[in-house]
Amino acid sequence: MPEEKKIYNKGFVVAGLIIFITIFMFPFWYNLGKAAPVPEPVLTEKAKAAKECIEPKSYMKAEHMQILDDWRSSVVRDENRVYVSSKEKEFDMSLSNTCLDCHSNKADFCDKCHNYASVNPYCWDCHIDKPKENK
Amino acid sequence: MLELAFKGSKRYYGWMTALLAVIGVGFGCYLWQLSFGLGITGMSRDVSWGFYIAQFTFLVGVAASAVMLVLPYYLHNYKAFGKITILGEFLAVSSVTMCLLFIIVDLGQPMRAFNVILYPTPNSILFWDMIVLNGYLFLNVVIGWQVLEAERNSVAPPAWVKPLIYVSIPWAVSIHTVTAFLYCGLPGRGFWLTAILAPRFLASAFAAGPSFLILLCLIIRKLTKFDPGKEQIQTLAKIVTYGIIMNVFFLLCEVFVVFYSKIPEHMDHMKYLFVGLHGHGVLVPWMWTSVSLMLTAIILLVNPMTRKNEPVLAVACLCVFFGTWIDKGLGMISGGFVPSPLHHVNEYVPTIPEIIITMGVYATGFLVLTALFKMAVSVKEELSA
Amino acid sequence: MENSRRTFLKIAGISALGLSAKPVFNAFAVSEEHGGKKEAKVLPKKGALTAKRWALVIDTTKFKSAKDLEPIIEACHKIHNIPVFENKRHEIKWIWEEEFKHAFPDLENEHINDRIKSLPFLVLCNQCQDAPCVRACPTKATFKQEDGIVAMDFHRCIGCRFCMAACPYGSRSFNFRDPRPFIKETNKKFPTRMKGVVEKCNFCSELLAEGKQPACVEASGGALIFGDLEDPESEVRKLLKSNYTIRRKTALGTGPSIYYIV
Numbered sequence: 067m068p069e070e071k072k073i074y075n076k077g078f079v080v081a082g083l084i085i086f087i088t089i090f091m092f093p094f095w096y097n098l099g100k101a102a103p104v105p106e107p108v109l110t111e112k113a114k115a116a117k118e119c120i121e122p123k124s125y126m127k128a129e130h131m132q133i134l135d136d137w138r139s140s141v142v143r144d145e146n147r148v149y150v151s152s153k154e155k156e157f158d159m160s161l162s163n164t165c166l167d168c169h170s171n172k173a174d175f176c177d178k179c180h181n182y183a184s185v186n187p188y189c190w191d192c193h194i195d196k197p198k199e200n201k
Numbered sequence: 202m203l204e205l206a207f208k209g210s211k212r213y214y215g216w217m218t219a220l221l222a223v224i225g226v227g228f229g230c231y232l233w234q235l236s237f238g239l240g241i242t243g244m245s246r247d248v249s250w251g252f253y254i255a256q257f258t259f260l261v262g263v264a265a266s267a268v269m270l271v272l273p274y275y276l277h278n279y280k281a282f283g284k285i286t287i288l289g290e291f292l293a294v295s296s297v298t299m300c301l302l303f304i305i306v307d308l309g310q311p312m313r314a315f316n317v318i319l320y321p322t323p324n325s326i327l328f329w330d331m332i333v334l335n336g337y338l339f340l341n342v343v344i345g346w347q348v349l350e351a352e353r354n355s356v357a358p359p360a361w362v363k364p365l366i367y368v369s370i371p372w373a374v375s376i377h378t379v380t381a382f383l384y385c386g387l388p389g390r391g392f393w394l395t396a397i398l399a400p401r402f403l404a405s406a407f408a409a410g411p412s413f414l415i416l417l418c419l420i421i422r423k424l425t426k427f428d429p430g431k432e433q434i435q436t437l438a439k440i441v442t443y444g445i446i447m448n449v450f451f452l453l454c455e456v457f458v459v460f461y462s463k464i465p466e467h468m469d470h471m472k473y474l475f476v477g478l479h480g481h482g483v484l485v486p487w488m489w490t491s492v493s494l495m496l497t498a499i500i501l502l503v504n505p506m507t508r509k510n511e512p513v514l515a516v517a518c519l520c521v522f523f524g525t526w527i528d529k530g531l532g533m534i535s536g537g538f539v540p541s542p543l544h545h546v547n548e549y550v551p552t553i554p555e556i557i558i559t560m561g562v563y564a565t566g567f568l569v570l571t572a573l574f575k576m577a578v579s580v581k582e583e584l585s586a
Numbered sequence: 587m588e589n590s591r592r593t594f595l596k597i598a599g600i601s602a603l604g605l606s607a608k609p610v611f612n613a614f615a616v617s618e619e620h621g622g623k624k625e626a627k628v629l630p631k632k633g634a635l636t637a638k639r640w641a642l643v644i645d646t647t648k649f650k651s652a653k654d655l656e657p658i659i660e661a662c663h664k665i666h667n668i669p670v671f672e673n674k675r676h677e678i679k680w681i682w683e684e685e686f687k688h689a690f691p692d693l694e695n696e697h698i699n700d701r702i703k704s705l706p707f708l709v710l711c712n713q714c715q716d717a718p719c720v721r722a723c724p725t726k727a728t729f730k731q732e733d734g735i736v737a738m739d740f741h742r743c744i745g746c747r748f749c750m751a752a753c754p755y756g757s758r759s760f761n762f763r764d765p766r767p768f769i770k771e772t773n774k775k776f777p778t779r780m781k782g783v784v785e786k787c788n789f790c791s792e793l794l795a796e797g798k799q800p801a802c803v804e805a806s807g808g809a810l811i812f813g814d815l816e817d818p819e820s821e822v823r824k825l826l827k828s829n830y831t832i833r834r835k836t837a838l839g840t841g842p843s844i845y846y847i848v
Contacts, residue, residue, distance in 0.1 A: 121626070136628075138741055140628045142737070142739045142740075142741065143729070143737075143739060144628070145630060145731060145732070145733075145791070145795070146628040146629055146630050147630065147631045147634075147795050148628065148629040148630065148631050148632075149626060149627075149628055150626060150627040150628070150629060151626050152625050152626050156629075158631075159628070162774065162775070162777065163775055188780065191764075191778075191780035192740065192777040192778050192779055192780050193777045194772060194774050194777065194778065237763055237781075238761065238762050238763035238764065238781035238782055239745075239760070239762050239763075239781075239782065240673075240675075240676050240762035240763035240781075242762075243675070244675070244762070245674070245675035245676070245677075245762075246674075246675065246676075246677050246678075246750075246756075246759055246760065247756070249747045249750040249751060249760055250747060250751060304746075307746070307747075308744050308745050308746055308782070309743070309744070309745015309746075309747070309760065309761065309781065309782025309783055309784075310743065310744050310745045310782040310783060311744075311745075313725075313742070313743075313744045313745075314744055316724075316725040316727070316742055316744050317724045317725055317744065319725075320725045320726050320742065322723065322724050322725060322726050324721050325721065325722055325723055325724040325725075325748070326722070326748075327722070327724035327746060327748050328724045331724070383748070384751075387718060387722070387751055387752050387754075388718050388752075388754050388838040388839070388840065389718075389753070389754020389755070389835065389838055390751065390754075465691075465694075466691075466692075537751075538751075541756055542691075542753070542754045542755060542756045542835075543684060543688040543689070543691065543709075543755070543756045544687070544688055544691040545688065547674075547675075
């Protein structure tokens, strides 16, 4: 007997599919027409005066999370606490004491971009921001 | 086959909804724990493991006990168990599910749980526990599913399932052995530092698991058209009898060693549990209840007259289950932490949110158990119809 | 019908798996791209104090009462941002005082002399040679450094507390809640901890790297002596040679690196 190909419970299936797709695309509906401009990190006077970070800007922009990840393994697990950059400059590998020494404006330098990209690094649960602020 | 779990009576749906409600409340409390930290529990610096890990330990035993059905059927060709091995395997699946959930709710940083796999550390028993528990879960899901599906289609299960079944037998023993090794390999924790801990765990497992299974069989017989069988229940009862006697025997061995040697580091924990130490003893009434339940159960189970009487057997099984639950789910973990290694007596009592989260995990386990048993029983009903 | 649905589900499943694996491949691609180009290096800090195996000698004869220990405990807890909790269950401590019978429960002696009976003892992580906590940790979050220090990686700790069960000296504390609001005065150079991780004394690794002695030693006025146990010329070795010392629970074979002159 030739089997006829048809969808059973067609109404339910189609309605279900429509509901699923609507919910699945919720992020798109939700953010429709809300395109925000890409924020530009703000540099402090100290950071401006230094001209360059530990590595070139483009590299820092793309790789700072990887660098920090490497730093933490190096400091915590290997007791190697000094970073020698590709330009032979030495830095103490410390988020609070080195990075935030220059970039003491965490809200404008870090958070703005992180919020824009909707990333929520938990560095700050332990590492103290703005180490110089209350001095 | 899963569709069978979605077709049920009003009572079935009512029960599942009730479980979902408990899960919901438990999950709410868990979200609170997640945001506040484990400080909402009764655990402390001195008693750093509590109710969660104790339930985990107890349930590993229940999970391991599936082997008490699988082994007689597949190794000794005890045909009667063929009918109900699936119940043992599905009980194992739901128990291991609860075990894993209890581990997760006990973690301070659950979102980092995968670190155990990312940084494998073979010298840590917890690493091995992760492997054996997940392996056991996998084995029982696959075996249970394949065997049931084959039964439904009235064909023999695929040949590759057989080796998995044989592997699952020592694997069941391994899950409780490794779980015991978590505790008994620690220096400075005199209560657990005993080579008999793994055997003792297994003995109580082979009492608690099958006794629970007997109760489940009686319920299934009452609520469904599937009868797990009188002979099957009686054989399980004999297994429970041996299990509970071994468990009490091992306990008495411990009692002799610690009280005859009188080494304070070992004896003080036992004292704390059974008579209290330096005026502290919240668990004393519980422990004596546990002992009396287990002894009552032995009397009822050893005597064939009472064992063969199913209502009395049900009472005996309740005694075994709750007796061993107190022994392992209450005493075993806090007993090891009190007194502390510095000999301070800081007691542990679970808090209300901690108990609610625990109930949420149990409800999840029961949800899985009910759905799986529903499937199994429906297949059996289909076949007999 | 039955068959084609099955095939569809299979293909959909495999595609989903493939799509979810894409970020992994992307990550590999990125790290390869930058891996060869940069030639940055990491080095240990110059002027850092180093040893084959750090050890501490506590000269208890220099202490009269609990008052003498306070500044030492204070120094440690202050620089390491240790919170103070009202609730004793949540307590966190790196170095603290115990009576002799608690610090050395296996040396119980009811007729011990009055000085020892009334004298508070400083206890801290023993930095064991064969540390049970290192053995127990399922993620290597607790590990042994080359200088003998039992160190902790708070980033990796999953908070299973196996190490707390394993430690026979009660030296470990767990962050049962966010410690930050309970830190009286924050040392901005040292991180705090987050909830859900275990912590303990780190023998002041961060100070050793700067060429400084541990904070407790610095604050002890000579009662605590720190040095290399493997160096026969070190001060700790000289002290161990000329004084009778005891260690905590040596019968367990953990090999504590803290010695007490009594």
